[in-house]
Amino acid sequence: MLPIITLIGQKNVGKSTLFNKLTHTHDALISNYPGLTRDRQYGYFQCKQFKSILIDTGGIDKFCSTKTENIQSYVTYQTILAMQEADILLFVMDRQSVGTSINNDIFNFLKKIKKNIFVVINKIDNIPHHIHTMIWDYCSFGIKNIIFISAIHGHGIDNLLEKISSLISKNIFFSNNKIPESHINNTIYQNHIINTSFNKVNAAIAVAVVGRPNSGKSTFVNHILGETRMITCSTPGTTRNCIHMPIMYDKQKYILIDTAGVQKNKRIDNVAEQISILKTFQIIKTAHVLLFIGDANLGISDQDLHLLQFILNYGKALIIVINKWDLISPDLRNTTKKNLYEKINFINFTQIHFISALYGNGIKALFQAIKATNLCSRYTKTINTAYLIRTLHAAITKYPPPFLHGKRIKPKYIHIGKNEPLTLIIHGTHVSKLPDDYKRYLKKYFYRMLNITGVLLHIQFKDNINPFINK
Numbered sequence: 001m002l003p004i005i006t007l008i009g010q011k012n013v014g015k016s017t018l019f020n021k022l023t024h025t026h027d028a029l030i031s032n033y034p035g036l037t038r039d040r041q042y043g044y045f046q047c048k049q050f051k052s053i054l055i056d057t058g059g060i061d062k063f064c065s066t067k068t069e070n071i072q073s074y075v076t077y078q079t080i081l082a083m084q085e086a087d088i089l090l091f092v093m094d095r096q097s098v099g100t101s102i103n104n105d106i107f108n109f110l111k112k113i114k115k116n117i118f119v120v121i122n123k124i125d126n127i128p129h130h131i132h133t134m135i136w137d138y139c140s141f142g143i144k145n146i147i148f149i150s151a152i153h154g155h156g157i158d159n160l161l162e163k164i165s166s167l168i169s170k171n172i173f174f175s176n177n178k179i180p181e182s183h184i185n186n187t188i189y190q191n192h193i194i195n196t197s198f199n200k201v202n203a204a205i206a207v208a209v210v211g212r213p214n215s216g217k218s219t220f221v222n223h224i225l226g227e228t229r230m231i232t233c234s235t236p237g238t239t240r241n242c243i244h245m246p247i248m249y250d251k252q253k254y255i256l257i258d259t260a261g262v263q264k265n266k267r268i269d270n271v272a273e274q275i276s277i278l279k280t281f282q283i284i285k286t287a288h289v290l291l292f293i294g295d296a297n298l299g300i301s302d303q304d305l306h307l308l309q310f311i312l313n314y315g316k317a318l319i320i321v322i323n324k325w326d327l328i329s330p331d332l333r334n335t336t337k338k339n340l341y342e343k344i345n346f347i348n349f350t351q352i353h354f355i356s357a358l359y360g361n362g363i364k365a366l367f368q369a370i371k372a373t374n375l376c377s378r379y380t381k382t383i384n385t386a387y388l389i390r391t392l393h394a395a396i397t398k399y400p401p402p403f404l405h406g407k408r409i410k411p412k413y414i415h416i417g418k419n420e421p422l423t424l425i426i427h428g429t430h431v432s433k434l435p436d437d438y439k440r441y442l443k444k445y446f447y448r449m450l451n452i453t454g455v456l457l458h459i460q461f462k463d464n465i466n467p468f469i470n471k
């Protein structure tokens with residue numbers, strides 16, 4: 001069983017910077033903006049000869065009641081869960097905050113839970129020659145196992161790893177860990193999994209859950225996981241980082257990626273939101289299938305259309321999900337659907353699912369659609385040119401192109417221009433002059449014959465150039 005190590009401490013003491021340093025990733029958000037981390041972030045790191053699991057947590061202001069309905073109480077609850085999972089706790093503080101009442105409260109709480117604790121003093125970049133004197137100051141608070149580091153520059157990291165590996169080698173505490181290793185391993189996302197697993201037969205499907213703030217993305221993820229893994233709150237913008245959670249659903253592996261809500265630039269008024277939205281855009285570019293989560297009560301807004309257009313520009317496999325369907329009266333559902341279809345009538349290549357993330361209505365059918373859409377997306381990367389040419393000839397045989405100045409327009413050859421978005425290029429005589437209705441016919445014909453859904457298809461038309469025209 002792998003040892004589990006949890007980072008805890010006040011806001012803005014460098015926990016996420018240390019997490020990124022130890023895991024050699026950029027998964028945790030880092031900024032001078034305090035309280036950027038909220039949900040638990042998992043990762044692997046190599047502690048000398050031991051592979052270990054590292055958990056980053058949100059900053060603690062105080063140990064407020066987890067029954068209180070506010071963001072900090074949810075963050076505290078998530079941190080306590082991470083403490084319970086841990087074999088070793090790294091209590092991170094910076095040199096200015098050691099004597100604060102919050103740190104004293106945290107340390108008193110840690111004594112009660114009887115875990116192996118290291119106190120990590122971060123941000124000692126400019127005072128390495130004072131370390132020996134400072135140790136006495138920290139010991140006066142009853143603190144032992146003190147390690148001084150600079151997470152951003154790497155000072156003291158080797159000493160930290162040596163101390164942790166020395167404790168791990170004693171192998172004295174893993175039998176007390178009540179969390180199954182399989183459960184912990186299934187909560188960790190490895191950065192390379194999206195890029196390297198796509199062509200494998202039984203590869204996990206990376207599904208990014210995107211949408212406006214407070215549309216129910218985290219509620220959806222929590223329902224699938226069957227636990228309160230993500231913080232959910234009526235306050236918009238609760239989720240900040242992109243959290244990856246591998247799951248198994250109906251014998252298929254998935255990686256659910258919960259993302260921060262995206263809103264218009266005019267409404268983004270702090271650094272935390274800007275960083276979160278940039279992370280979301282990065283995930284959109286790399287995920288296999290995107291679930292756009294909309295709010296049935298609010299309909300499709302302009303900011304939703306802006307996000308959908310961004311997705312279309314990158315040609316990602318897309319499924320539109322309208323959440324909170326349970327809140328719509330049965331008498332109004334047909335009218336609501338009609339309004340939604342009219343708003344997004346330009347997206348006619350994908351399915352629209354109406355669900356209740358809170359109660360799980362429509363989830364099974366949605367996952368069937370995710371699996372089918374992913375297969376379509378994979379298939380488009382294997383289409384050969386010979387099949388496309390046969391399909392083109394069948395289309396023009398069924399309905400021949402119209403005449404232009406007494407001569408028939410002749411599409412002759414077709415091939416794939418690029419995969420994201422899927423772009424087919426048709427060459428021939430005067431094909432750029434084809435009427436729009438015939439171009440629409442060809443597009444619908446290829447959609448039907450290729451049997452693809454959820455994947456955007458573009459068709460471009462290029463005229464053959466007569467090499468003797470100017471001779």
